[in-house]
Amino acid sequence: VDSDGTRVFRLVAQEGRTELLPGLTTTTWGFNGSYLGPTLRARRGERVAIEVTNGLAEPTTVHWHGMHLPARMDGGPHQPVAPGSTWRPTWTIDQPAATLWYHPHPHGQTEKHVYRGLGGLFLLDDPSAEVEGLPSNYGVDDVPVIVQDKKFHRDGRLDDEDDGNEVGLLGSTVVVNGTYAPYHEVTTERVRLRLLNASTARTYAFGFDDDRSFLLVGTDGGLLAAPYETKRIRLSPGERAEIVVTMEPQSVVHLRSYEPDLGSVAAPFAFGGNDSFDVLELRAARVLAPSPPVPGVLARLPEPDVPPGGRVTRRFVLQDRQINGKRMDMERIDEVVPVGVPEVWEVRNDDLVPHNFHVHDVQFRVLTIDDQPPPPELAGRKDTIYLEPRRDYRIALKFEDYVDADFPLMYHCHLLLHEDEGLMGQFVVV
Ligand code: C2O
Ligand code: CU
Known part of the structure; x- marks a missing residue:
């Protein structure tokens, strides 16, 4: 923790060797070690800064998956960290307790960087909404x-x-x-x-x-x-x-x-x-x-905020490495989303292969799947959902703050080959 109270983490992406199979070592990538990275942990309200150093021979990025934060801190494809250099994003944790994670997001190279071992958990705690009775002794229960x-x-x-x-x-x-x-x-x-x-x-x-x-x-x-x-x-x-x-x-x-x-x-x-x-x-x-029983009430989960009548504000059709007929273009902003206004996005996988859908900066709520309410496992805060082919998923989302007309955030399929091949779009919050 810095003198001004900022919690500082250091991550160094590096190559190493790991025994992934018994008795056989292989070249892998990791943060601060040869494979994966440390679990980062911070509390709601806390200021964090992360010193990301790239010790690899090629550029990479580090994205904070699930985190609500300014676009310039997000670590997407526009924020490559050159070999040997350090990037230091900083923001204030402002969302409920959650299991988030971090991973590289370099344009066109994400699959290989993650596959080789770059990634880790980012756990958030919320002292104002502590739940008694949930096992919380890290590494033990x-x-x-x-x-x-x-x-x-x-x-x-x-x-x-x-x-x-x-x-x-x-x-x-x-x-x-x-x-x-x-x-x-x-x-x-x-x-x-x-x-x-x-x-x-x-x-x-x-x-x-x-x-x-x-x-x-x-x-x-x-x-x-x-x-x-x-x-x-x-x-x-x-x-x-x-x-x-x-x-x-x-x-x-x-x-x-x-x-x-x-x-x-x-x-x-x-x-x-x-x-x-x-x-x-x-x-x-x-x-x-003995462990206490899990309480019957875990969190306050307000009804999702929606535009009048639940009107669909944007549609996204995933097909053929394209979203709405367009492949990812780093120079093109696909959507301009107003800050603080509830939106409903309708998302559809029009292929007969698996896709899913992830949106940066926000936790959304699933409103309906083919007009039916979501099953309980999809009723909470989500940032990524599996898209069964040929079904319409309506999600409610709202970008609360952090306006930036010049710096895009992403939505994309999180099957990383698909993402790398262009199944991704860019939006700004204004
Ligand atoms: Cu987990 Cu855009 O990524
Ligand atoms: Cu996909």
Whole structure:
């Protein structure tokens, strides 16, 4: 913490070697280490500054995914950090407690930079809305679970070449927090897992191997109004979920990814729709410390603000690496959005392949999917949603402040190959 109270973080992007497969090391990228980066953590109301140094041989950027902040601090494709130089964004945390993350966003290179290992969690706390009863002892009963799939060459080298798959890189090995076949020793009755799908292309459907139910307590932008008991949670690239699972002493359960329902895509098997994985083993100790029950009310979640009559203010159709018939152009502003005015965006995937939709700077709310209210897992604050083909997703969003007519923010598909190939647009808030 600086003399003026700013919480300062340092991130150095660098190349290193990591043993992602047992006994075999491979060249990887990480922040402050060889793979992934430290969990950053700050409180609502706190000023943060991040010194991002690029120790790689090529430019990269670092984007604060899910963060409400001025466009010039956002770390998108317009903010390359040259090799050897340092970029120092600073802003004040002004949003609810949430599991956010950070990752590179260099124009056309995001898939490779993330795949090689650049990324990390950015946890936000909100002392004014502390929830008693949620496990919150980091690393003990509040555990980050960064899920990524990888493919390897025979000699153990990370294989980061696209093999022509329409969605991008799909690997047959899953690592969690950069660890192969991971386990966590559980010492408490309840464990909160902060799941992040940090894969570049793969969508997961998380659940447990004995099919037990768990409580979904939070999504991308914060806690749900109330816990939702379920057995599966689907996460597409970039999405997060906080779940609480109850354990019995001396038991072993596995978090798995079941075959995800990708909606009416043309060939689900080609996009991972038939794949399942063991993700994380939970090994409970002989004696578990008691955990309080999860409270029935978690957060205040006001009705989303919408324009009169819920009128749709903008439409976005994703098709063929284009949004509304346009490929990403760094020099073109696609949308000019007025500050402080509620908007409804209608978003549609008109392809028969998986896409999702992410918007910078804002947490939105899903109003309807094909005119129906969203399921409970999509009823909270979201910044990324999976788009089942040929369905209309209406989302409510409002850009509260930080006007900047000259510096764009992005909306895009978070399947990173698609993003790199142009499935992205730019907007300014005025
Ligand atoms: Cu997580 Cu525009 O990105
Ligand atoms: Cu896509």
